[in-house]
Amino acid sequence: MKSNKNLLVVSAHAADYVWRSGGTIARYIDEGANVSVLVLSYGTRGESNDLWRKEGISYEEVKEIRKSETEKAASILGVKDIEFWDLEDYPMVLGRKEQDKLAKIIRQKRPDTIITHGEYDYLNPDHNDVYDFVLRSSIMANSRGVQIEGLEVTKQMRLLGFEPHQTEMSNFKPDVIVDITDAFEKKVKAMECFKAQGHLIEYYKQRAIMRGNHARRVSGNSDYQYAETFCTHFPLVIDILD
Amino acid sequence: MKSNKNLLVVSAHAADYVWRSGGTIARYIDEGANVSVLVLSYGTRGESNDLWRKEGISYEEVKEIRKSETEKAASILGVKDIEFWDLEDYPMVLGRKEQDKLAKIIRQKRPDTIITHGEYDYLNPDHNDVYDFVLRSSIMANSRGVQIEGLEVTKQMRLLGFEPHQTEMSNFKPDVIVDITDAFEKKVKAMECFKAQGHLIEYYKQRAIMRGNHARRVSGNSDYQYAETFCTHFPLVIDILD
């Protein structure tokens, strides 16, 4: 593996990147890649249901808890470069200003791969909006005529989409399966930071087991125990001999 | 690359494997893989239109020409292990006997990857029949309870599908793009063996150029000049860090 690889992960809410790509992130970091995580909102309105059950809790209090949880989770995964935009969620407004800002980040970070939400999540319009936002911003970053403070144009990077909570109704198909066996323990610990979403921890542990089963079945390699899957926006230009 | 890789290519007619995977085959061989090609028919009835224009030519004569052409093409690509089943085409009968025979070959050759026709070619039912045949035979080979003369059961191999002649109407999407820049010259020479299908030589040269363009566009790597694409039956279990 080439240790100088750059990975950018863009997460709609505070915990999305952990549930859906925590193992993959940990693996990249373990192998020396530069991983940047961009968290657009804390999911205060839309993805903090359990916190809001506490009588009298305020928007700011919920936000602070979410922020602290996700910072801890990121730290467990080994993420050192994390940025929060603190946008409101449900709904999320991602306009021209945000596009310019992300395009600039892409030119600065120069990711070989961007991981974000897939094209369609039938339960969560925020996720769909973020997919659209990241795709558009990356295309701007990759276009020489889009001048951004003298930053060098980027080349087309790989674009991977998270597996959504309910896959089939969201038209999700796993295009690539990533073995996270070695990173699974870290992922579990990172997930456990999100105390108010305890039911999701078990849910995504079982998902990793299921995808590990699929990885073994599809590859004939019985070493895989846990896996995450992603869809791809682009065909893979791969060396099929490996 | 691991030089001990095994590749099995199953071709409905005499030239399919050359038009659609000639470059990929040459690359595998150049890097030391063991490549086996199985040609199910000579395409005497269905894919030798120009030869039949010669007044009075017989079925046997057409077949001999096709056989000699494909042997020459295989030799140019570096293929040493080629087998002909000499089935009739248009239509092609692929029953239980043929399935047992292919399952046995799969257990003997033990391919890491099988390349054959994709799921649907809207112009060519033979291609569809071969897809179905190869899929079923591979599943038998991979099942321990299917006992074949003491041959050891195989593990799930990768299954790639050729790009058909007309892609969009055949529901084909390129899942993987293979760089064939270094092998392109060999592919052209191999294609030139099929004298009676001269129009296809230029067609598939241009297709390799178009797919090279797509490979550059999608990967940001401007070194790719020529490419072939394939669809995948299974998700790819890949090391996305490469």
Place this chain on the structure above:
Amino acid sequence: MKSNKNLLVVSAHAADYVWRSGGTIARYIDEGANVSVLVLSYGTRGESNDLWRKEGISYEEVKEIRKSETEKAASILGVKDIEFWDLEDYPMVLGRKEQDKLAKIIRQKRPDTIITHGEYDYLNPDHNDVYDFVLRSSIMANSRGVQIEGLEVTKQMRLLGFEPHQTEMSNFKPDVIVDITDAFEKKVKAMECFKAQGHLIEYYKQRAIMRGNHARRVSGNSDYQYAETFCTHFPLVIDILD
């Protein structure tokens, strides 16, 4: 049937809910459900073609006719709770303010089922915009962190989509078929209120006959004479024993 059921119908234009769900509405009401209808626009610009043929007619005059027609139709169906937003149509602007307003209504009415436009109508962008609007608003209403004047969060309700005017090109598939045999007479009378769209009355009568035929064919129950169909956003959690 449980007579305390709540149904909310959201209609882009003045007559959509009648053509596409008039029979279902009447049945709900007959069985004691609380039915609320929300009409977003009068369809003055986009769905009043015949009225505009009258020389010199004004926007306000067209609107008044449409309003009076739809009120009469609603009354025939038995609808007592109907609300008009009087938005402009063709195009329809449904922004954040409208989303907040609908989310509030959803929390007040607490529908068990929302019926609105389906995901895609290839002839009518307003319908698509309304689908998107209702889906997003319902997700906000169902999220505890979206605080709306102390109104209690709602639970996930069923979401059904109208059958569009031309179904196949709009990717519509009938997921559920509702028997409207007993309500058909009322539906016809309600449709007859829309004098300027006389050709549609016959059109939707025949549609109900066609769907009645399908209901019989698919269920083996020959009692069905007239039916309406809907697509579902969510899988149905049903007691299949019934």
Place this chain on the structure above:
Amino acid sequence: MKSNKNLLVVSAHAADYVWRSGGTIARYIDEGANVSVLVLSYGTRGESNDLWRKEGISYEEVKEIRKSETEKAASILGVKDIEFWDLEDYPMVLGRKEQDKLAKIIRQKRPDTIITHGEYDYLNPDHNDVYDFVLRSSIMANSRGVQIEGLEVTKQMRLLGFEPHQTEMSNFKPDVIVDITDAFEKKVKAMECFKAQGHLIEYYKQRAIMRGNHARRVSGNSDYQYAETFCTHFPLVIDILD
């Protein structure tokens, strides 16, 4: 619930009906329905991999073990009417004779619902063949002109498809979700009969948990703990008021 309902389950191999509909079967039986199970093969060749690991085991021995396991599982679920056709699997031959035989059974059992394999399982051609076979046989049974020993023609029954092992790649979407909370314990015990497929027991327990999560999320009803899902061949003619 109407206790005189008839359910017919058609299973390609010995355990398919347990993994995929064991909970639903148990629920039907608990509520007084007449449930018949038809097992076409024992899965001796294709779905008994672990048994074949035992040195020197014979086809007949594997078959006997599978037979005894599935009989025990059926008994735990409460199934009293089970029939074995003892067809060979991998591949499975289902011709005209078998169609006539199943059509006759359908006319005798007169099922309100048939549950069998869904349209496409990308890993298992036997399952696809059984889907096609059951659909064709049911259409024959429902056609008055198909004369079968004086048996009365059947009416169109509901046709549900099992959830396959890997859903997304098999184009499976859950059309209906069935609550199996009360039947889950029985399902687990039934699954535990298949000793040679121990890894699948955990796999399908977790699947039931995942589908229970989906049932809660989609319905807003937090009582659901475990669920099974099915696709439907036909639209559902339902009373949406319930």
Place this chain on the structure above:
Amino acid sequence: MKSNKNLLVVSAHAADYVWRSGGTIARYIDEGANVSVLVLSYGTRGESNDLWRKEGISYEEVKEIRKSETEKAASILGVKDIEFWDLEDYPMVLGRKEQDKLAKIIRQKRPDTIITHGEYDYLNPDHNDVYDFVLRSSIMANSRGVQIEGLEVTKQMRLLGFEPHQTEMSNFKPDVIVDITDAFEKKVKAMECFKAQGHLIEYYKQRAIMRGNHARRVSGNSDYQYAETFCTHFPLVIDILD
């Protein structure tokens, strides 16, 4: 219009071609085309439900009635060239012998257009089998190497698919809409020959009205009153200027 056009219609059962293309056939004939109809079966088993209600009626009697009805209908449409294969239906066996026979007919009739069943009818496997059969036979006829008694190879003809009874669930989309206003009266009279399927006469009259509505809506031409639609296997090579 070019009066020397050849049209071949292949119908699974005795009445399919009338319900689904009767108007189009009549129009072709009125304009001087040579129309041939091939009826593969009389639909004695699968599409004569009402006839079988008559106590004691025999297979031969049903067949004779169907034969006489379809001959009368063909005559009303102006069809002079009609051929019956008298195959059994439900299921229909269409093997190699039948393919050779149809390929020969195609070479003799040399149709510019073949109309037959579309790719998928979710209610009628016979229709799907006939689609597959006609496609395969036409590809054989169009291949020079398929030698048939010295008959000249045909060129690729247009291939249109009937609209099935239930369109949406059968994945049918209308690719082309044919105005049958002038031929509608004949079509109705032809349909009225099928006395035992009286409910279908009204069904297909209303379908023609619905498609006429669509034709007007899509074209902006208000002259269309009745229409039939078809799907196309191939893209249309058309002169878009007309």
Place this chain on the structure above:
Amino acid sequence: MKSNKNLLVVSAHAADYVWRSGGTIARYIDEGANVSVLVLSYGTRGESNDLWRKEGISYEEVKEIRKSETEKAASILGVKDIEFWDLEDYPMVLGRKEQDKLAKIIRQKRPDTIITHGEYDYLNPDHNDVYDFVLRSSIMANSRGVQIEGLEVTKQMRLLGFEPHQTEMSNFKPDVIVDITDAFEKKVKAMECFKAQGHLIEYYKQRAIMRGNHARRVSGNSDYQYAETFCTHFPLVIDILD
């Protein structure tokens, strides 16, 4: 052909209409049609990569070059009526004001056919935005209640979509194929005006050759040498006898 036909082509960037419909435009003009071209942006930011390689070049300079190139290209194709909106691209803002403006143009030009971008280009969000924009504007123009300065309402026109750069990943299927053999020379000359996109000239020449091959294959007419393809938004109401 009817020489009084009106064609409107709407192009997101300066060269789109040339690459994708240059031959079709030239044919229309040669046969006497009135062709109007609307170029929404010069593609200065997003589709002028090579020009931006020149050190120190300014936005205005790039724009001027693009403008002059496209004017020359239009002139070669014979286009006399061309309009530039000079919008910014990457991203392109197409709001209510632009919709009103295009709706007005449509009422003035009264096109029988509008050609613009297809529904989905997976590499270019601008193209998708333009598709949506043109569709919405045309629907407004065709609606009598949308009053625009006394301009007469239009009837539904045909709506064709360009073939995108990478077709399969963009879900593009060629619904119609247009022979451009006689216009190909003009198209090549027009393409050669875009000096900064030299690689695309060869790309689209080869595409025209490939589509010519498809036109021959699909029609059986060997006269076609070069072709362009389009998708259709609406079914074609055609006289299939031609």
